[in-house]
Amino acid sequence: MAMPWLFLHSAREVAAGSGCASRAAEHARKRGCQRPAMVLDPWFAGSEAAKSIAAELREACGNTPAMIAVPAGEPDLDAVESVRAALAKADPDLIVVVGGGSAMDTAKVARMLLSNPGPAEKISGPAGAPMVPHPSLFVAIPTTAGTGSEVSESAVVSVPGTNYKMIFRNQDMTPHVALLDPVLGVTAPAGVTAASGLDAVTHAVEAFWSKFANPVTDMLSREAMRLLASGLPRAYSKPDDLQAREDCLIGSMLAAMAFNSANLGLAHAIAGSLGALHHVPHGVANALALPHVSAFNETATDKAKEVGAMFGGGTASSAMFRLRAQLGLDRSLDEWVKPDALDAVAAGAMRSGQLRCNPRAVVVEDVRDMLERMRAPHG
Numbered sequence: 001m002a003m004p005w006l007f008l009h010s011a012r013e014v015a016a017g018s019g020c021a022s023r024a025a026e027h028a029r030k031r032g033c034q035r036p037a038m039v040l041d042p043w044f045a046g047s048e049a050a051k052s053i054a055a056e057l058r059e060a061c062g063n064t065p066a067m068i069a070v071p072a073g074e075p076d077l078d079a080v081e082s083v084r085a086a087l088a089k090a091d092p093d094l095i096v097v098v099g100g101g102s103a104m105d106t107a108k109v110a111r112m113l114l115s116n117p118g119p120a121e122k123i124s125g126p127a128g129a130p131m132v133p134h135p136s137l138f139v140a141i142p143t144t145a146g147t148g149s150e151v152s153e154s155a156v157v158s159v160p161g162t163n164y165k166m167i168f169r170n171q172d173m174t175p176h177v178a179l180l181d182p183v184l185g186v187t188a189p190a191g192v193t194a195a196s197g198l199d200a201v202t203h204a205v206e207a208f209w210s211k212f213a214n215p216v217t218d219m220l221s222r223e224a225m226r227l228l229a230s231g232l233p234r235a236y237s238k239p240d241d242l243q244a245r246e247d248c249l250i251g252s253m254l255a256a257m258a259f260n261s262a263n264l265g266l267a268h269a270i271a272g273s274l275g276a277l278h279h280v281p282h283g284v285a286n287a288l289a290l291p292h293v294s295a296f297n298e299t300a301t302d303k304a305k306e307v308g309a310m311f312g313g314g315t316a317s318s319a320m321f322r323l324r325a326q327l328g329l330d331r332s333l334d335e336w337v338k339p340d341a342l343d344a345v346a347a348g349a350m351r352s353g354q355l356r357c358n359p360r361a362v363v364v365e366d367v368r369d370m371l372e373r374m375r376a377p378h379g
C-alpha cells in the first residue's frame with residue numbers, strides 16, 4: 001500500500017511570459033496599494049528593467065516605490081536586518097522583490113520580521129514556528145531560474161561569523177504572486193545561468209526520487225526535468241533565447257513546488273555543508289555533487305532510469321556528468337576545499353535533515369568517498 005502523503009502549496013498566482021512583470025502594477029491598482037517598496041538584487045538595482053517596473057508601480061500607486069537594494073553575497077542575517085530596517089521605514093502595503101534566490105530569501109524573512117518583531121531566531125526552524133502574517137501584498141519576480149524561491153515557503157539565511165544556516169519555513173512567507181518574465185534574465189552572466197539552472201535541476205531530480213515524493217510532486221518534477229533538460233543548455237549558449245529562459249523559469253518554479261513537499265536529498269546535504277564551511281556557491285556545489293550522488297542512488301531507485309532518459313539517455317549519473325560538462329561546470333572540488341578539510345565537510349553533510357529523504361541510506365564513509373571523487377573535474 002502507498003504511504004500516506006502530503007502536498008503543500010501556498011502561492012496564489014503564478015504567471016509566465018514576456019512582459020508579465022507588469023502584472024505587479026496591475027495588482028497594485030486592483031488592490032489600491034499606495035506605499036510600494038521594491039527589494040532588488042544589487043546587480044539589477046540600476047537596470048532599465050528595474051526602472052520600468054518602478055515607473056509602472058509609481059503610476060499605479062500614486063507614489064514612488066522605496067528602492068531597497070539587497071547587500072551583495074549569499075543571504076545572511078545582516079542583509080536581512082538591513083532590508084528589514086528599510087522596509088520598516090517605508091511601511092509598505094506592497095512589496096515587490098526582483099532578483100535571484102538570495103534577494104528573494106532575504107526579502108521573505110525581512111518581510112516576516114515586520115509583523116514578528118524581535119530576533120530572527122524566534123521565527124526560525126524547519127518545522128515552521130507560528131508567524132503573524134504581514135498584511136502587504138507580496139510579489140516575487142525572479143531574474144534567474146534556480147531556487148524557485150518565488151513559490152516555496154522556505155528561506156535559508158546564514159548567520160554571520162558562523163558556519164550555521166538558519167532555516168525559515170511558513171506558508172505565510174510564500175509570495176502571493178510569482179511573475180516569471182524571461183526578459184529579465186537575458187543580461188545574467190552565463191556562469192550564473194548555468195549554476196542557478198543546475199540548482200533547479202538538482203531540485204527536480206532530488207524531489208523526484210525523494211522518499212517523500214507523491215503523485216503531485218512526481219508530476220511537477222517530471223515536467224521540471226523535461227523543461228530544464230531542453231531549456232538550460234539553450235539558455236546557457238544563447239542568453240537572449242526567450243523561450244529557453246521561460247522554459248528554465250517554469251522548470252525551476254515547478255521543481256520548487258515539488259521540493260516544497262517532497263524535500264531534497266544527499267546532493268543538497270553535501271552542497272549545504274560545502275556552502276556553510278567553504279562558501280562554495282550553491283549551484284556549483286550541486287554541480288559538483290549531483291553526478292556522484294546519482295551514481296550512489298542509481299542502485300536504490302527505479303526512478304533513476306527515468307532521470308537518465310529525461311536528460312538525454314544513459315544512466316542518471318552519466319546524464320548528469322554530460323549536462324554539467326555542457327554548462328561549463330566540470331570543476332574540481334580542490335578549487336574550494338583543501339583535501340585535509342574533507343572529513344569536516346562529510347561530517348557536516350551527515351547532520352543535514354535532507355538525508356532522511358534520500359532514496360538510499362548513507363553513512364559518513366559514503367559521503368567521504370563521494371567528496372574524494374569530486375576532486376576530479378571529469379568524474
Ligand SMILES: [Fe+2]
Pocket residue numbers: 147199202203268282
Ligand atoms: Fe538548491
